Amino acid sequence: MTIDSSLVGTKRLLRVLAGERLETPPIWIMRQAGRYLPEYREIRAQAKTFLDFCYAPSLAAEAVLQPLRRFDLDAAILFSDILVIPDALGRKVEFLEGEGPRLPPLLDETNWRFEDVERAIQRLAPVYETVDRLSKALPAPVTLIGFAGSPWTVATYMLQGQGGEKDRSRRGAYERPEEVDALLELLVEATARHLEAQAKAGAEVLQIFESWAEGLSESLFERVVLKPTTALVKRLRALGVTQPVIGFPRGAGLHYPRYAAETGVNALGLDTSVPVSRLRAFVPKEMALQGNLDPQLLVLGGQPLRDGVAKVLAAFEDRPHIFNLGHGITPEAKPEHVAELVAAVKASAA
Amino acid sequence: MTIDSSLVGTKRLLRVLAGERLETPPIWIMRQAGRYLPEYREIRAQAKTFLDFCYAPSLAAEAVLQPLRRFDLDAAILFSDILVIPDALGRKVEFLEGEGPRLPPLLDETNWRFEDVERAIQRLAPVYETVDRLSKALPAPVTLIGFAGSPWTVATYMLQGQGGEKDRSRRGAYERPEEVDALLELLVEATARHLEAQAKAGAEVLQIFESWAEGLSESLFERVVLKPTTALVKRLRALGVTQPVIGFPRGAGLHYPRYAAETGVNALGLDTSVPVSRLRAFVPKEMALQGNLDPQLLVLGGQPLRDGVAKVLAAFEDRPHIFNLGHGITPEAKPEHVAELVAAVKASAA
Numbered sequence: 001m002t003i004d005s006s007l008v009g010t011k012r013l014l015r016v017l018a019g020e021r022l023e024t025p026p027i028w029i030m031r032q033a034g035r036y037l038p039e040y041r042e043i044r045a046q047a048k049t050f051l052d053f054c055y056a057p058s059l060a061a062e063a064v065l066q067p068l069r070r071f072d073l074d075a076a077i078l079f080s081d082i083l084v085i086p087d088a089l090g091r092k093v094e095f096l097e098g099e100g101p102r103l104p105p106l107l108d109e110t111n112w113r114f115e116d117v118e119r120a121i122q123r124l125a126p127v128y129e130t131v132d133r134l135s136k137a138l139p140a141p142v143t144l145i146g147f148a149g150s151p152w153t154v155a156t157y158m159l160q161g162q163g164g165e166k167d168r169s170r171r172g173a174y175e176r177p178e179e180v181d182a183l184l185e186l187l188v189e190a191t192a193r194h195l196e197a198q199a200k201a202g203a204e205v206l207q208i209f210e211s212w213a214e215g216l217s218e219s220l221f222e223r224v225v226l227k228p229t230t231a232l233v234k235r236l237r238a239l240g241v242t243q244p245v246i247g248f249p250r251g252a253g254l255h256y257p258r259y260a261a262e263t264g265v266n267a268l269g270l271d272t273s274v275p276v277s278r279l280r281a282f283v284p285k286e287m288a289l290q291g292n293l294d295p296q297l298l299v300l301g302g303q304p305l306r307d308g309v310a311k312v313l314a315a316f317e318d319r320p321h322i323f324n325l326g327h328g329i330t331p332e333a334k335p336e337h338v339a340e341l342v343a344a345v346k347a348s349a350a
Numbered sequence: 351m352t353i354d355s356s357l358v359g360t361k362r363l364l365r366v367l368a369g370e371r372l373e374t375p376p377i378w379i380m381r382q383a384g385r386y387l388p389e390y391r392e393i394r395a396q397a398k399t400f401l402d403f404c405y406a407p408s409l410a411a412e413a414v415l416q417p418l419r420r421f422d423l424d425a426a427i428l429f430s431d432i433l434v435i436p437d438a439l440g441r442k443v444e445f446l447e448g449e450g451p452r453l454p455p456l457l458d459e460t461n462w463r464f465e466d467v468e469r470a471i472q473r474l475a476p477v478y479e480t481v482d483r484l485s486k487a488l489p490a491p492v493t494l495i496g497f498a499g500s501p502w503t504v505a506t507y508m509l510q511g512q513g514g515e516k517d518r519s520r521r522g523a524y525e526r527p528e529e530v531d532a533l534l535e536l537l538v539e540a541t542a543r544h545l546e547a548q549a550k551a552g553a554e555v556l557q558i559f560e561s562w563a564e565g566l567s568e569s570l571f572e573r574v575v576l577k578p579t580t581a582l583v584k585r586l587r588a589l590g591v592t593q594p595v596i597g598f599p600r601g602a603g604l605h606y607p608r609y610a611a612e613t614g615v616n617a618l619g620l621d622t623s624v625p626v627s628r629l630r631a632f633v634p635k636e637m638a639l640q641g642n643l644d645p646q647l648l649v650l651g652g653q654p655l656r657d658g659v660a661k662v663l664a665a666f667e668d669r670p671h672i673f674n675l676g677h678g679i680t681p682e683a684k685p686e687h688v689a690e691l692v693a694a695v696k697a698s699a700a
Contacts, residue, residue: 008381099385167680171646174654213650214564214601216624217644217676219661254628275568276602296521304524311569326567330517 013143016243016320017205017267019286023349025313025321026074027231027342028145031328033063033079036298037335040066050095051087057129059076064134064328068142070335071342075143075205075322076134078198080127082149082209086191088120105161107172112179114186119194128201136204136260148194150210151187151228155180173224178328184228192235199241207246207269208232213259214251221290226262233264246290247317250327257282272326276315289319292326293341299330301337309344354529363493366670367555367594367617369636373699375663375671377692378495381678383413383429386648387685390416399443401437404430407479414484417666420685421692424553424672424676425493426484428548430477432559435540436508438470457522462529467540471547476571478551484626485552496553498544500560500599501537501578505530516562523574534578542585549591557596557619557676558582563609564601571605583614596640598675607632619663622676628663639669643691649680651687659694 010018012026034040040063047053063079075096083101087093091114106112115123135144148154156169159180173180173267195206213225233245248269249259260283261267268283270276270291283289297308312323323345329338360368362376384390390413397403404410413429433451437443441464444452456462465473485494498504506519509530523530547555563575583595598619599609610618610633618633620626620641633639647658662673673695679688 155516167646170644170647174644174647175650176660215621215623217622217642217658217661218627218665221623221625251603253623254600254606254625255623255630257603258625271565272567273565273571273603273605275571275604275608277568278607292567294520294524294570296517297524299521300525308524308567311567315568 003164005183011074011141011143011204013322014204014244015146016288016322017246019288019301019320021318021320024346025316026143027323027345027347028073028075028077029067029329029338030069030077030325031280032071032073032077032338034329035331036329037066037070037336038335039182043105050081050230051084051093051198054084055126057126057133060130061133061137063132065137067133067338071338072346073342074141075145076138077145077147077207078127078131078134078203080130080133082147082154082211083157084124084127084153085120085148085187085194088115088123089186089190090115090120091158099161103157103159103161105168106159107168107176108161110182117186117190117193120190124194124197128197131203132200139268142202145205145207146195147207147209148191148199150208150225151184151191151232153209153211153223154191154215155183158183163299169212170216170220181223184224185231187323188228188231188235192239195236196239196241199243204243205246206236206241206243207248208265210247210249210252211248212251213255214253216255221258222254223253225249225252226258229259229263229265237264240332248290260287267322269324269325274326276319280319286297286320290322290324292324295325295327295330295333298325298333298337298341301334301340305337305340306344309341313345313348353446361491361493361554363672364554364594366638366672367596369638369670370671371624371668374696375666375698376465377673377674377695378423378425378427379417379651379679380675381429382417382421382427382688384679385681386679386683386688387416400517401434401443402430404405404434405476407476407483411483411487412481414480415487417490417688418478421688423692424491425495427495427497427557428477428481428553430480431692432497432498432504433507434474434477435470435498435504435537436543438465438473439536439540440465440470440510450513451507453507453511456509456516456533457526458511459519461466462533464536466534467543470540471543474547481548481551481553489596491567493554494552495555495557496545496548497557497559498541500575501534501582502539502563502574503559503561504541505574506562508533508599516565519562520565520570523570525543531573535581536576538581538585539684542582542589545586546589546591549593554593555596556586556591556593557598558615560597560599560602562601563599564603566605568605571574571602571608575599575602577617579609579613598640604659610637617672619674620676624676626669630669636670638672639666640654640672640674642674645677645680645683646674648675648683648687648691651684651690653685655690656694659691663695663698
């Protein structure tokens with residue numbers, strides 16, 4: 001185990017983000033607060049809509065604290081949604097039970113108009129209030145992570161109005177390039193300001209979820225992922241935000257190396273399909289890697305889970321590593337399997 | 351332009367598959383026979399179910415010939431479906447309008463039983479009859495391609511009964527490893543025999559569609575993609591099949607290099623997201639690459655299409671290249687845009 005003496009006492013997640021390899025990697029789980037927990041489903045019923053829940057600091061903060069009462073996790077992530085940005089920019093966002101979010105597709109409209117960024121960020125005050133409460137409530141060793149969707153990921157929902165295959169958004173990017181680029185620029189600014197506000201409220205790490213990196217040609221990836229993400233990280237630094245940024249370009253495949261090298265993110269989230277052995281050559285040795293257990297193993301548990309954990313630990317053994325899944329935990333996952341996972345990782349230096 | 355004199359007179363697609371780079375690359379389009387063509391929709395109505403259509407040699411062969419009457423394409427691909435294999439193995443396969451295929455999920459059952467391979471291949475006689483008719487009907491310069499789904503891709507439909515996210519199939523692979531591995535072995539044999547029969551009936555090239563390569567951890571990719579595909583190619587060669595094999599592991603991302611190096615396929619189909627510049631280093635210089643225009647550009651046409659074609663041509667310019675899409679053409683594509691595409695590629699040496 002290597003220890004940089006200047007970091008002794010620092011939270012474990014922050015040490016790894018600073019480039020240190022810990023023999024027992026820190027662990028947190030994407031969507032660790034959420035539907036797989038009965039206590040979450042219980043408090044969820046106290047708000048009418050999902051966005052109402054996200055905008056209620058007492059409920060959102062309580063959701064974040066729930067998994068920490070069950071599991072020995074090294075980080076907590078704000079409970080919110082990537083679509084609070086379009087909501088704050090004046091687009092109607094609805095979450096349909098079992099169907100995911102729905103927005104009026106921008107691609108059905110001409111003459112796009114949005115709320116200005118200053119006012120949008122003011123509207124999101126309850127989110128920062130949640131961060132503030134959490135930063136005071138979290139146990140000392142736990143790192144608080146803020147987050148946002150990447151400009152392209154958020155744009156795809158705004159453009160075509162829903163998730164699933166992003167064919168229509170991609171077509172929109174080809175067909176209405178000036179408007180889509182202007183939308184991405186607006187989202188860079190709004191997202192930078194949103195992350196800045198989270199950082200000011202107490203977020204110690206910021207994660208950018210690029211959930212629609214897949215299926216993009218290299219030139220489109222450059223235009224809608226690399227360029228806006230680079231601008232976003234640069235803008236954050238210009239705003240004086242010093243927190244480490246984890247970029248998670250899920251599904252980026254062979255674009256991962258360029259994302260790692262060009263965007264300026266400090267650490268890289270890896271989806272389950274990333275073969276760590278192959279990626280290693282392209283990523284600076286001190287860049288922390290986060291991931292990448294198959295979430296389905298938390299549905300199954302048992303020997304497949306133990307085997308999967310051992311493989312992930314082995315794959316990352318010579319890198320600064322944050323243990324996580326390769327995608328969010330699913331509602332079907334069993335809390336007792338999460339407990340098994342955390343125990344297995346915590347025992348990994350033994 | 352390099353010309354191997356022994357290949358002069360050979361069909362253009364076969365020359366490229368033999369490692370030659372043609373200044374004007376051969377072109378065909380995945381799903382070039384299909385719903386975007388009004389004449390296809392017309393003859394489709396003559397069969398009750400989609401499988402009835404696939405099993406009617408006169409209709410299936412006519413569907414293959416339709417796009418060749420409109421466009422100057424270098425290859426034609428058998429009209430059939432990857433799910434004829436489960437159908438022939440005794441699993442019920444239905445195609446629901448607008449919803450895709452549905453099968454009774456194997457994962458709901460214990461004690462899996464299948465028709466034996468010999469009889470399954472006999473049941474598929476109408477498919478080979480279609481190939482035979484085509485091999486006699488196609489214009490001389492046009493190469494006839496046979497195809498099958500890869501073992502894992504076909505298995506996913508059999509395991510979870512439908513397309514979409516393959517979470518349940520992946521979980522099945524972890525949870526019931528012996529049964530799933532036995533299913534993959536059965537599919538290796540059935541698929542090898544199915545491709546052999548197509549080759550004997552006149553198919554000059556064979557393509558393996560690995561449509562569910564995405565989202566697999568490296569160890570699962572090894573187990574369910576690399577191992578069965580390698581076994582399939584080996585078995586084909588053992589059966590005396592000499593036709594070149596194009597492997598198309600759509601969505602394989604960072605697994606592409608291992609797929610290219612380890613499976614024994616002769617050429618590689620690239621999805622739209624593959625950055626050719628990056629892949630190049632991992633693929634032998636003489637291995638033909640096929641792809642990878644974004645299919646959405648055939649919905650749009652115009653300048654975005656022209657730009658996209660130019661980028662694809664430039665990306666592959668120093669490789670043996672077969673022009674194609676990175677995914678099947680969509681029903682929304684316009685036939686006139688396909689004409690524009692073919693004309694642009696045919697003019698590319700000018």
